[in-house]
Amino acid sequence: MIERLVRKLNARDAITPEEEDALRGLISTTETIPAKKVLVARREKLRHSVILLDGLMCRYRDLHNGRRQITALHLPGDFPDLHGYTLHYLDQDVMALTRSEVAFVPHDRLDRLMDQFPRLTRLLWFLTNLDAAIHREWEVSLGQRSGPAKAAHLFCELHTRFSVLGLAEDTAFPLPMSQTELGECLGLTFVHTNRILRTLRERGLADFRNRTVVIRDMAGLKALAEFDPAYLYLNRHAG
Amino acid sequence: MIERLVRKLNARDAITPEEEDALRGLISTTETIPAKKVLVARREKLRHSVILLDGLMCRYRDLHNGRRQITALHLPGDFPDLHGYTLHYLDQDVMALTRSEVAFVPHDRLDRLMDQFPRLTRLLWFLTNLDAAIHREWEVSLGQRSGPAKAAHLFCELHTRFSVLGLAEDTAFPLPMSQTELGECLGLTFVHTNRILRTLRERGLADFRNRTVVIRDMAGLKALAEFDPAYLYLNRHAG
DNA sequence: CGACGCATTGACTCCCGTCAATAAATGTGG
């Protein structure tokens, strides 16, 4: 059930069996969410948070001109709205990009966890801070990187994050979203996103097709993106 | 000493006198930081965090092409690197934009706080989540808003944040940074930032001069920015 | 088979970056 979450946490800090049990005990129920469904609406009062068990989710914001910015992508093991525990409502919508499995975590169980497991509490706090670190790196991409570098950087990030979960191959990972949605992550229109994907393909760097990203030249892709994974906090023994 | 922080927290949730004392007890020493000084370097191992008492600070990231993205602005009462408590090092540099006063908070005192004050712990966790909410709103700006709307939105945000602290007038607030630095917040070059400031001035919306922003037409500015302050979580009684 | 969503490409426009020059403001030392 929570294997992905444990795997994600273990990549950062050792989890004891007791803590793993405590995490398991957080879950009340699970549910299957159809693609395109908004799971948590902006401003909605929250009494539970959600662990993504399987599938792909995002957080986003719509603007009046019809454009949308996706501000976060969530992989299995992520806690897309854990911040809702302290914020009480979300500032953005959470949507399933694909059919997804989620587990509900009532906030009163988090209250109890905070009393009994300070170390685990700090780990959950860490998870929300990791989330924020990814937001910051996206700010850098959105503000400063060139179109191709934006796409390259996102591919590098996702390859790393999927690898941690054991869900990526050496040079490929699933990315079940449309070019429109990819563009909404990168701050680009789908037309321009399509052109950028073509340049990455023509330069022999990466290929996004059939909902899968194939990396042809990892070093070149990382160089174009100036990818530095420090913000993913994977250095369990260095940090 | 921590009046600004208390004021910031009180705008979100009531702080008891005991909690205020506990917050005061977090501080070990204070220090004056000269302008342009990097207070916390990326990757540096951390044993304390910092409360900004007075001045203006930012977090940023430099890219190889010489460009820089500022990912967060910090006002008095902010905790610019509180996330360093769980992350152990920062993914970005923290710099003083002006001469600043800071207070140091050793992480072992936060450890003790977590054992003794779960509600206050949740409030500190809230602060890092509020920080992340601002990151997300900046992602929306950087990715989707037009140049003038980016500047307008930042002005609206800062006016609100300064107002909470009692540091803004009805239609003006201090912004002691250069146009270059403002551009680094907005993802624009200083040349274009200058042009955008001119259009805001010519449209009678806002005027940024002498390190001060004067808002001439609040409704118009908010409309241009599509400013919705929900992400600042100020609705103490609604959330 | 037709409807629909998604991908691809071209033509055109415009926002924004680059390069460059100059003015204005600020700071510094004598």
Added chain:
DNA sequence: CCACATTTATTGACGGGAGTCAATGCGTCG
């Protein structure tokens, strides 16, 4: 207090990256 250097602000000319509009192809599904 002035002379000078440095930073910051302003503006113009030019080019390129990204948005808009539009047409076409393609795969899926009812």
